[in-house]
Amino acid sequence: MARQIGEVILEVEDLHTYCFTRFGTVKAVDGVSFNLRQGEALAIVGESGSGKTMTALSLLQLQPRPAARIVKGSIRLEGEDLLQKTEEQMREIRGKRISMILQDPQTSLNPVFTVGNQLIEAIRNHHAGETGRSLVRRAIEGLKQVRVAAPERRVEDYPHQISGGMKQRVVGAIAISCEPKVIIADEPTTSLDVTIQAQYLRLLREIQEETNLALIFITHDFGIVAKMCDRVVVMYAGRHVESGPVRDIFNHPSHPYTQALLRSVPSMDEDVKRLYSIEGQPPALWDLPSGCRFAARCEYAQERCSSEYPPSFTVGLNGSTHSASCWRLREST
Amino acid sequence: MSATPVLQVRGLKKHFPVTKGFLWKKVVGWVQAVDGVDFSIRQGKTLAIVGESGCGKTTTAKLVLCLEQPSAGEVLADGKNVHALAGDALRDYRTTVQAVFQDPWSSLNPRMRVRDIVAEPLVVNRKFPEREIEERVEDAMSRVGLRRQQANLYPHEFSGGQRQRIAVASALVSKPKLIILDEPVSALDVSIRAQIMNLLVDLQQQYDVSYLLIAHHLATTRYMANEVAVMYLGKIVEKAPTRELFGNPLHPYTKALFSAALPSHPDITHEEIILKGEVPSPINPPSGCRFHPRCPFAKAECSVAVPIEKEMAAGHVVACHLYS
Numbered sequence: 001m002a003r004q005i006g007e008v009i010l011e012v013e014d015l016h017t018y019c020f021t022r023f024g025t026v027k028a029v030d031g032v033s034f035n036l037r038q039g040e041a042l043a044i045v046g047e048s049g050s051g052k053t054m055t056a057l058s059l060l061q062l063q064p065r066p067a068a069r070i071v072k073g074s075i076r077l078e079g080e081d082l083l084q085k086t087e088e089q090m091r092e093i094r095g096k097r098i099s100m101i102l103q104d105p106q107t108s109l110n111p112v113f114t115v116g117n118q119l120i121e122a123i124r125n126h127h128a129g130e131t132g133r134s135l136v137r138r139a140i141e142g143l144k145q146v147r148v149a150a151p152e153r154r155v156e157d158y159p160h161q162i163s164g165g166m167k168q169r170v171v172g173a174i175a176i177s178c179e180p181k182v183i184i185a186d187e188p189t190t191s192l193d194v195t196i197q198a199q200y201l202r203l204l205r206e207i208q209e210e211t212n213l214a215l216i217f218i219t220h221d222f223g224i225v226a227k228m229c230d231r232v233v234v235m236y237a238g239r240h241v242e243s244g245p246v247r248d249i250f251n252h253p254s255h256p257y258t259q260a261l262l263r264s265v266p267s268m269d270e271d272v273k274r275l276y277s278i279e280g281q282p283p284a285l286w287d288l289p290s291g292c293r294f295a296a297r298c299e300y301a302q303e304r305c306s307s308e309y310p311p312s313f314t315v316g317l318n319g320s321t322h323s324a325s326c327w328r329l330r331e332s333t
Numbered sequence: 334m335s336a337t338p339v340l341q342v343r344g345l346k347k348h349f350p351v352t353k354g355f356l357w358k359k360v361v362g363w364v365q366a367v368d369g370v371d372f373s374i375r376q377g378k379t380l381a382i383v384g385e386s387g388c389g390k391t392t393t394a395k396l397v398l399c400l401e402q403p404s405a406g407e408v409l410a411d412g413k414n415v416h417a418l419a420g421d422a423l424r425d426y427r428t429t430v431q432a433v434f435q436d437p438w439s440s441l442n443p444r445m446r447v448r449d450i451v452a453e454p455l456v457v458n459r460k461f462p463e464r465e466i467e468e469r470v471e472d473a474m475s476r477v478g479l480r481r482q483q484a485n486l487y488p489h490e491f492s493g494g495q496r497q498r499i500a501v502a503s504a505l506v507s508k509p510k511l512i513i514l515d516e517p518v519s520a521l522d523v524s525i526r527a528q529i530m531n532l533l534v535d536l537q538q539q540y541d542v543s544y545l546l547i548a549h550h551l552a553t554t555r556y557m558a559n560e561v562a563v564m565y566l567g568k569i570v571e572k573a574p575t576r577e578l579f580g581n582p583l584h585p586y587t588k589a590l591f592s593a594a595l596p597s598h599p600d601i602t603h604e605e606i607i608l609k610g611e612v613p614s615p616i617n618p619p620s621g622c623r624f625h626p627r628c629p630f631a632k633a634e635c636s637v638a639v640p641i642e643k644e645m646a647a648g649h650v651v652a653c654h655l656y657s
Binding site: 264 | 385386492494522523524525526527528530531534549551552553555556576579589590591592593594595596597598599600601605607608610611612
C-alpha cells in the first residue's frame with residue numbers, strides 16, 4: 001500500500017520551552033511552529049543544542065520537569081490541545097497516539113526484563129483484559145512486524161543477548177505496538193552501523209507504508225532527510241529558521257544557515273575540492289542575542305540582523321509552503 | 334613528495350584468546366580481530382580504512398601504535414619492525430606516530446592544562462629541553478587555531494570542536510611522520526566537522542605528514558583520503574585509490590556499503606542492496622570468503638575457498654571469487 005498524505009493531525013504553534021536553572025533561563029525551544037500530516041515524514045534538523053530533542057519531548061510533555069516548562073504556544077493533536085490535558089490524560093496519549101523511538105536502544109530498554117516482557121508492558125495497555133498466552137502471541141506478532149528472525153525465541157531473550165540493530169527493532173516494535181498516529185524518531189540510527197542503518201530505515205519506511213502513520217525524524221544528518229523525508233524544519237538555537245518541502249530545501253536553501261550546512265557536508269557522489277566551513281559556534285542558550293541568532297556566524301549579516309529578529313518570509317511563488325526567517329528575503333520579494 | 338612508504342604492514346594478524354574458567358583458564362576459541370592485513374602508507378598521503386564496527390579497524394590502529402602485540406605479521410617503519418623495538422628506539426618511534434581519537438571528551442585528561450596536554454608527547458620522550466618544548470607547544474597551538482592565552486585553561490572550558498583542535502595540536506607537536514585519525518569528526522557537530530576536516534587537510538600539506546584515517550562515514554573518506562581500504566571481519570576485501578574505488582567499486586560488500594550510504598540530495602537514488610542479517614561473530618568467522626553468508630552473489634566455491642587478492646586496475650585490489 002502506498003503512503004497517502006492526508007489531513008493535518010499535529011499542529012505546533014509558537015512553542016516555547018524554557019529551562020529555569022539557578023544559572024539563568026535556558027531558552028531551549030524559543031518559538032517553533034510546524035504541522036504534520038497523516039502519512040507524512042517530517043524532519044527536524046539541527047545541531048546539538050538547537051532544541052530539536054526538547055521540542056520532541058515537549059510534544060509528549062516529557063521535558064525534564066520541574067526545571068523545564070512549556071511557557072508559551074500550543075500543541076494540537078487532531079484538534080485537541082495537548083497543553084490543556086492533565087497528566088492522566090497525557091498518559092493515555094503517550095504510546096497510543098504519539099510514541100517515540102529514542103536514539104540509543106542500549107539505554108531505552110530495561111536490562112533486567114526480557115524483550116517479550118517489555119513488549120507486553122506496552123501491549124497490555126492497549127488490549128486491556130487480555131492475559132498470558134494471548135499477550136505473548138501479540139508480542140511475537142509485534143516482533144514479526146519489525147522483521148525479527150525467530151521471534152518465538154527472541155521474546156525470551158534479555159536485551160544484552162541481542163545485537164544493537166535488533167534492539168532498535170524491538171524499540172520500534174514497542175513504539176508501533178499500540179498503533180499510534182504519530183511516531184517521533186529521535187536520531188534513531190546514530191548508534192547503528194551503516195548497513196544496519198539502511199535496513200532500519202527501510203523497515204521504518206515499510207511500516208509507514210503499511211500503517212500510514214506520520215513520522216517525525218529528529219536528526220542532524222541531511223542524508224536521512226534526503227532519503228526519508230517529505231518536509232523539513234531546520235532549527236538553530238531554539239528557533240526554526242527555515243521550513244519547506246524537501247526538494248525546495250535542497251534545491252533552493254534560503255536561510256544562510258541551511259545553505260552553509262548543506263555546503264559543509266562532504267558528498268559521496270562527487271569530488272569536493274574544499275569544504276565550506278561555518279566559522280564560530282552556536283550562541284549560548286542562556287545568553288541569546290536579540291536579533292538573528294545566526295548573525296554572528298553569517299557572511300551576509302547586516303546591521304539590522306543583530307538588532308531585530310527576522311520574521312518568516314515565504315520563499316518562491318505565492319502559496320508556496322517554503323519559508324525562511326532571514327532579512328535578505330525581504331529585499332528579494 | 335617522495336613515494337617511499339612511511340609505514341608498511343605485512344600479513345598482520347591479531348587473535349585474542351577467549352578463555353573459560355577462573356583458576357585453570359582454558360582457551361576455548363580465538364577472536365580473529367585482524368586476520369592477515371597488508372597495506373602501506375606513503376609520505377604525505379592518507380590511507381582510509383572503512384568498515385563497520387567489529388571489522389578490526391581499531392585493532393589495526395592499535396597494532397600500528399604498538400599498543401598491542403601482533404599474533405603474526407609485522408609493522409615496518411623505515412624498514413624496522415616496530416614491535417621488536419624497545420627502550421629509546423621505541424620512544425623515538427612513538428614520537429613519530431601519533432593519534433587523534435574519536436571522542437575529545439574522554440581522550441583529554443580533565444586534570445591537565447591545555448599546555449601540558451599538548452606538551453605531553455615531548456615530555457615523555459625526555460630529550461627535549463624545556464625552552465624548546467615551550468616554543469613547539471606555542472607553535473602547534475597557533476597552527477590549529479588556538480590562542481596563546483588558552484594554554485592555561487582546562488579541557489572542560491572548551492567546546493567539542495576546540496577540544497578536537499587541542500587533540501590535533503598534541504598529535505602534531507612532536508612533528509610525527511604519521512598520525513592515526515580514529516573517527517576524528519564523528520563525535521562533532523555537523524557545522525564543526527568541516528572546520529576540523531579542513532584543518533587536517535591543511536596541516537597535512539604544511540607538514541607533509543601521512544594519515545591513517547579510520548572511519549565509517551564514506552563521504553568523509555572521499556574528501557580526505559588518497560587511498561581507501563575496505564575491511565570486513567578482519568580482512569581487507571578491497572583496496573583502491575579513492576577516485577577509482579568510488580567510481581568503480583567491485584567487491585559486493587563495498588557495493589552494499591556504498592548503497593547503504595545516505596544520499597546527498599533527495600533526487601539521488603543509489604541502487605538499493607540491503608544486506609541480509611548482521612556481521613557474524615569474529616570468534617568463528619564463516620569459512621571461505623567471510624562475506625559469503627550475506628553476499629547476494631555467493632556461489633558454491635565462496636563457502637569453501639578463501640578468495641585471493643587480485644589486481645583489477647592500477648592499485649585496485651579486490652579479494653572476491655567473482656573476479657578470479
